[in-house]
Amino acid sequence: MRHRRAGLHLSRTPAHRKALFSNLVTALLTYERIRTTDVKAKEVRRLAERAITWARRLGGVLTKKVEKRTDEEKARVVHAMRMALRAIRDRQAVLKLFEEIGPRFLTRHGGYTRIVKLGPRPGDAAPMSLLELIPAEGAAEKPEPKQEKGKAAPKKEPTEKGKAKEEAGRPKKAAPKAAAHKAVASKSASSKAAAPKARVKKESAARAAKPSGATVRRAPRGRKGGGE
Numbered sequence: 001m002r003h004r005r006a007g008l009h010l011s012r013t014p015a016h017r018k019a020l021f022s023n024l025v026t027a028l029l030t031y032e033r034i035r036t037t038d039v040k041a042k043e044v045r046r047l048a049e050r051a052i053t054w055a056r057r058l059g060g061v062l063t064k065k066v067e068k069r070t071d072e073e074k075a076r077v078v079h080a081m082r083m084a085l086r087a088i089r090d091r092q093a094v095l096k097l098f099e100e101i102g103p104r105f106l107t108r109h110g111g112y113t114r115i116v117k118l119g120p121r122p123g124d125a126a127p128m129s130l131l132e133l134i135p136a137e138g139a140a141e142k143p144e145p146k147q148e149k150g151k152a153a154p155k156k157e158p159t160e161k162g163k164a165k166e167e168a169g170r171p172k173k174a175a176p177k178a179a180a181h182k183a184v185a186s187k188s189a190s191s192k193a194a195a196p197k198a199r200v201k202k203e204s205a206a207r208a209a210k211p212s213g214a215t216v217r218r219a220p221r222g223r224k225g226g227g228e
Contacts (some may be wrong), residue, residue, distance in 0.1 A: 008043060021047055026090045028113075029097050033132040035118070041131040045113050048131075051084045052112045055102030062103045104136045 024044040118128040
């Protein structure tokens with residue numbers, strides 16, 4: 001008979017299964033929400049609620065400061081933390097359990113978590129679920145107050161992202177170096193265009209300086225053959 005053998009094997013060895021559940025409980029207490037299969041979510045819920053119960057049983061001791069606790073209360077806290085460490089191997093998760101999560105459920109006797117079905121997983125069609133802690137009472141988001149008629153809504157101050165977008169949308173000014181290069185290029189182009197005109201003016205001036213009736217004498221050429 002299978003007496004006193006609660007839980008599922010999940011095709012894992014005892015050491016592997018224990019480590020798996022410990023990691024899942026730690027992730028649930030750290031992020032307050034995990035996504036896993038239905039079978040794992042139901043098994044992890046038992047361990048998580050048992051750990052939260054160890055913190056909730058301390059009652060008003062959790063709300064006291066450490067300096068104001070008596071020796072007996074300190075011993076109770078240490079014992080409860082050690083019992084929770086059997087399932088949770090992360091010290092930071094245990095501290096969060098006794099400082100934040102435990103005081104949240106002081107008035108709640110069980111049912112600290114809920115499972116939401118997500119449907120089959122693509123690939124192997126395994127049924128998936130979302131395991132999360134129930135938020136504290138009154139922690140729901142409050143609706144924004146309605147504006148009265150005739151009153152303009154207050155202007156929102158621009159954020160850093162809005163300022164960056166505005167600066168990106170404005171036309172950028174030309175850099176001073178680029179403007180200087182453009183000025184030098186325009187000067188060189190104008191000087192090249194003016195060079196042939198100056199050459200034509202010089203040639204016309206030289207022609208005008210010569211006399212009209214002057215003849216050009218050429219040097220006598222030497223006779224062919226021998227000398228005198």
